[in-house]
Amino acid sequence: MLPEIAIVGHPNEGKSSVLSTLAEDDSVRVSPYPGETTVCRSFPVMIDNRELIRFVDTPGFQNPAKVLATLKTLEGSSEERLRKLVDYCSSTEELAEDGELLKPVAQGAALIYVVNGARPVRAVDRDEMEIIRLLGKPRMAVINNKREDSRYLAHWKDELAIRFNSIRLFNAHRATYAERIGLLEALGSIDQDWQQIMAEVVTTIKKDWDNRTSNTAHIIASLLTESLRLKLSAQLGKGADEQRTREELTAAYTKKISGLENKAHAHIRAQFHHNLFDYQLPPYSILHEEIFSEKTWQFLGLSKRQFMVLGGIGGGALGAGVDVAALGHGLGLFTALGTIGGALGALGTRKRLDYQSSLLGIRISGPQITIGPAGSIGLLFVLTNRALHFYKHMANWAHGRRDHEEARPALEESTSANYTRDWSAAELKIAHDFFQTIDRPESDKHQTAAAKLEATLIESLTKISSAA
Ligand SMILES: Nc1nc2c(ncn2[C@@H]2O[C@H](COP(=O)(O)OP(=O)(O)OP(=O)(O)O)[C@@H](O)[C@H]2O)c(=O)[nH]1
Ligand SMILES: [Mg+2]
Known part of the structure; x- marks a missing residue:
């Protein structure tokens, strides 16, 4: 049996938004004006080309008082009364939308009744809830707290508890993967027939999420391989301006990494x-900063502890000619090491060029100037953190949400987090080995380090998606 769930409720309360988020489908029509959804539309959730579960978007109740009064006059089994009700509504002009919304239920769909918990309970809501109760179908209530106002929550819960045995808080704009799973698991408890089937749905969705996580780790590892190995050269012709060639090459390199x-x-x-x-x-994301900007490296580059640990392993990964001991004078220099621009400005020109060469891996030999493979492991951390930021945004962005207006996080808190700060010494060693063997991709050492790095990335990704 393919589980089918109709999302019903009052107009404009967020039915379509809840559906969009639950089904991860941004093609669901959402609008600030009531009456956006006027006919039922099915949204299948496909995994590996197989339909797993189907959600049906429905128009809002228009005349719950009349529908309820009609339902109370009907006789027969619950199936018969439901069929009669749909027939009656569909043939009565002012009840046409009410008839439309009940159709999927008459065809066997379970119900999710969506309410906006940010406003008080009204008489029409009680009529709607009563209709649903009298239909006697497997049902769940979802409180979509649109304005995150908790004043009316207790009252809503009381009213819902009389008619629904499963009530969930679920915010269409904020719900994370874990909250989606929680809701689907709870759907399994609304009816015995649904238990097994929802357990399978949840298992399949979890497996699919795990695949996304390992794919993402692989994508990041490949990005690191390609970027750290990247090498560009230019010829320094007779009378060429070395400084200018160097700047052009650096710009081309930066552009390529960005691509x-x-x-x-x-x-x-x-x-x-x-x-x-x-x-x-x-608009406030750290990802708007350029990859090689001072701010990026300051927030997403190596921490003092990481610097010390990596320096202890050998130091080579930090950049040729960088004397770890001599850098122990404070954060200024740690920052300098990670920074191509700004902080390097405090150093003399020669020294600055040396650092820059060391970080980017710039070499001049004879008439040729070469940049890359990357001179410092700092780039590995910057690219990793940026990818983790991007992942966090993609994985947590609820499909029902269509703008960035609300919920601006405090800048320092979640927009510039350095997700690799908690990597253990053993994990830093893995990154170190990966970096040191970057020009020997076929070597056993590199392959081993790459596999271990992916495992470390999977851990970081999992932490990010479950902490949200
Ligand atoms: N802030 C906030 N707005 C929400 C939330 N859920 C829905 N909305 C907004 O509420 C409005 C109505 O949302 P829809 O999902 O279209 O509501 P609906 O119940 O499907 O409406 P109809 O199809 O017209 O019955 C839209 O502007 C949504 O963006 C929420 O959790 N938070
Ligand atoms: Mg709608």
């Missing part, structure tokens, strides 16, 4: 079914 990153991020995004809308990052 690789964009491609990787697009692959990450493609897994999360954000198909229709151009999901711009929020």
Whole structure:
């Protein structure tokens, strides 16, 4: 049996938004004006080309008092009364939409009744709830607290508890993967026949999520391989301006890395079914900073502890010629090491060029100037953190939400988090080995390090998606 669930409720309360988020489908029509949904539409959830569960979007109740009065006059089994009710509504002009919304239920769908918990309970709501109770179908109530106002919640819960045995808080704009799973699991308890089938649905969705996580880890590892290995050269012809050639080469290198990153991020995004809308990052995201900007490296580059641990392993990964001991004078220099621009400005020109060369891996030999493979492991951490930020945004962006207006996080808190700060010394060693063997991709050592790095990335990704 294919589980089918109709999402019903009062107009404009967020039925379509809840459905969109639950089904991860951004093609569901959502609008600030009541009456957006006028006919039922099915939204199948497909995994591996198989339909797993189907949600049906329905128009809102228009005349619950009349529908309830009619229902109370009907006789027969619950199936018969429901059929008679749909027939009556469908043939009565003012009840046509009420008839439309009841059709999927008459065809065997379970019900999710969506209410907006941010406003008081009214008489029409009681009529709607009563209709649903009298239909006697497997049902669940979802409180979509649109304005996150808790004043009326207790009252809503009381009223719902009389008619529903499962009540969930679920915010169409904020719900995370864990909350979606929680709701689907709870659907299994609304009816014995649904228990087994919902357990299978949940298992399949969890497996699919795990696949997305490991795919994302693989995408990030490939991005790191390609970026860290990237090598560009230019000829220094007779009388060439060395400084200018160097700047042009650096610009070309930066552009190329950025292109690789964009491609990787697009692959990450493609897994999360954000198909229709151009999901711009929020205006306050650290990802708007350029990859090689001072701010990026300051927030997303190596921490002092990581620097010390990596320096202890050998130091080579930090950049040729960087004397770890001499850098123990405070954070200024740690920052300097991670920074191409700003903080390096405090150093003399020669010294600055040396650092820059060391970080980017710039070499001049004879008439040729070469940049890359990356001179410092800092780039590995910056790209990893940026990818993790991007992942967090994609994985947590509820499909029912269509703008960035609300919920601006405090800037320091979640927009510039450094997700690799908690990597253990053993994990830093893995990153170190990966980096040190980057130009020997076929070697056993690199392959082993790459596999372990992916496992570390899976852990970081899992932490991010379950902490949200
Ligand atoms: N802030 C906030 N707005 C929400 C939430 N859920 C829905 N909305 C907004 O409420 C409005 C109505 O949402 P819809 O999902 O279209 O509501 P509906 O119940 O399907 O409406 P009809 O189809 O007209 O019956 C839209 O502007 C949504 O963006 C929420 O959780 N938070
Ligand atoms: Mg709708």
